[in-house]
Amino acid sequence: MVHWSAEEKQLISSVWGKVNVEECGAEALARLLIVYPWTQRFFDNFGNLSSPTAIIGNPKVRAHGKKVLTSFGDAIKNLENLKATYSKLSELHCEKLHVDPENFRLLGDILIIVLAAHFGKDFTPSCQATWQKLVGVVAHALAHKYH
Amino acid sequence: MVLSGADKNNVKGVFAKIGGQAEEFGAETLERMFATYPQTKTYFPHFDLGKGSAQVKGHGKKVAAALVEAANNIDDIAGALSKLSDLHAQKLRVDPVNFKLLGQCFLVVVASHNPALLTPEVHASLDKFLCAVGTVLTAKYR
Numbered sequence: 001m002v003h004w005s006a007e008e009k010q011l012i013s014s015v016w017g018k019v020n021v022e023e024c025g026a027e028a029l030a031r032l033l034i035v036y037p038w039t040q041r042f043f044d045n046f047g048n049l050s051s052p053t054a055i056i057g058n059p060k061v062r063a064h065g066k067k068v069l070t071s072f073g074d075a076i077k078n079l080e081n082l083k084a085t086y087s088k089l090s091e092l093h094c095e096k097l098h099v100d101p102e103n104f105r106l107l108g109d110i111l112i113i114v115l116a117a118h119f120g121k122d123f124t125p126s127c128q129a130t131w132q133k134l135v136g137v138v139a140h141a142l143a144h145k146y147h
Numbered sequence: 148m149v150l151s152g153a154d155k156n157n158v159k160g161v162f163a164k165i166g167g168q169a170e171e172f173g174a175e176t177l178e179r180m181f182a183t184y185p186q187t188k189t190y191f192p193h194f195d196l197g198k199g200s201a202q203v204k205g206h207g208k209k210v211a212a213a214l215v216e217a218a219n220n221i222d223d224i225a226g227a228l229s230k231l232s233d234l235h236a237q238k239l240r241v242d243p244v245n246f247k248l249l250g251q252c253f254l255v256v257v258a259s260h261n262p263a264l265l266t267p268e269v270h271a272s273l274d275k276f277l278c279a280v281g282t283v284l285t286a287k288y289r
Contacts (some may be wrong), residue, residue, distance in 0.1 A: 030267060031267050031270060034267040034268070034270070034271050035267070035270055035271040035274050052267050052268050052271075055267075056267065109251055112251070112255060113251075113254050113255055113258045113265070113270065114258075116254075116255045116256075116258035116259040116262075117258040117259070117262035117265060118262070119259070120259050120260070120262065121259060121260075123255070123259050125175075125178055125179045125182040125183070126182060128179055128182065128183050128252075128255055129179075129182045129183040132183045132184075
C-alpha cells in the first residue's frame with residue numbers, strides 16, 4: 001500500500017482545489033493526442049483529429065478529457081484505497097478498451113506539464129514530486145487488473 | 148522519429164526565447180529530477196545535492212549548454228553531440244531510461260516559467276527533440 005505523508009496530502013489537495021477539471025482535462029487529453037499521436041488509435045470515433053487545432057477544438061476530446069480528469073478526482077478522494085477505487089475501471093480498460101497501460105503513464109506526464117503551465121512557480125519541485133508520485137500510483141492502479 | 152522542419156523551427160524558437168535563462172533552467176531541471184526521481188541521484192554520489200548546491204548549478208549549466216548546442220546544430224545532433232555520446236557510452240553509462248526523466252523535468256521547467264511558449268505544437272516538437280538528444284547520447288552504448 002502506498003503511504004502519503006501529511007505534506008504530500010496537503011500538496012495534492014491544495015493544487016486540486018484550484019484545478020478547473022473541465023479545462024485541465026480537455027487540455028491534458030488534447031496534448032496527449034498531439035504530442036503522442038499514436039494515442040489517437042483509441043479514438044477512431046472522435047471525428048476530426050487531423051491537426052492540433054482540430055484536436056483542441058474537438059468537442060468529444062473536451063468531453064472525454066473532462067471525464068478522465070473527473071475520475072482522477074475520485075482517486076484523490078480515495079488515496080488510501082486506490083486499487084479498490086479503480087478496480088472496475090482497470091478491468092474495463094483491459095477487457096473492453098484494450099489500452100496499453102503505458103498510455104496511463106504518458107497521460108500522467110502530460111497532466112504534470114499542464115499543471116506546471118497553469119501554476120507556474122507555485123508548482124515547486126516538491127509539488128511536482130508529489131504529483132508525479134500520484135499519477136504513477138493512479139497508472140499502477142489502473143493497470144492492476146490487467147490479465 | 149524524425150524532426151520535421153516545423154519541429155526544428157519550434158525548438159530553435161524555444162531556445163531563442165529562453166536565451167540566457169538556459170543555465171538556470173538546466174539547474175532547475177536537475178533539482179526537479181532529483182526531487183521527483185530519487186533514483187537519478189545514484190549517478191551523483193560525489194555531489195552535494197542539497198538546495199542551492201553549486202555543483203548542481205554547475206552541472207545544470209553543462210546540461211543546458213549541451214541542449215543549446217544540439218538546438219543550434221539541429222540538422223546534425225549526432226555530430227554536434229558526438230563527444231558527449233562517447234562520454235556517456237564509455238564512462239558515464241547512465242541508463243537510457245533516465246534521459247526521459249530529465250526530458251520530462253525540462254518540459255516542466257519550461258512550462259512553469261513560460262507557459263505561453265509551450266503551445267501543444269511546441270510541446271510536441273520539444274518532446275521529440277529531447278527524445279532525439281537522448282537517443283544520440285545512448286547510441287553508442289552497445
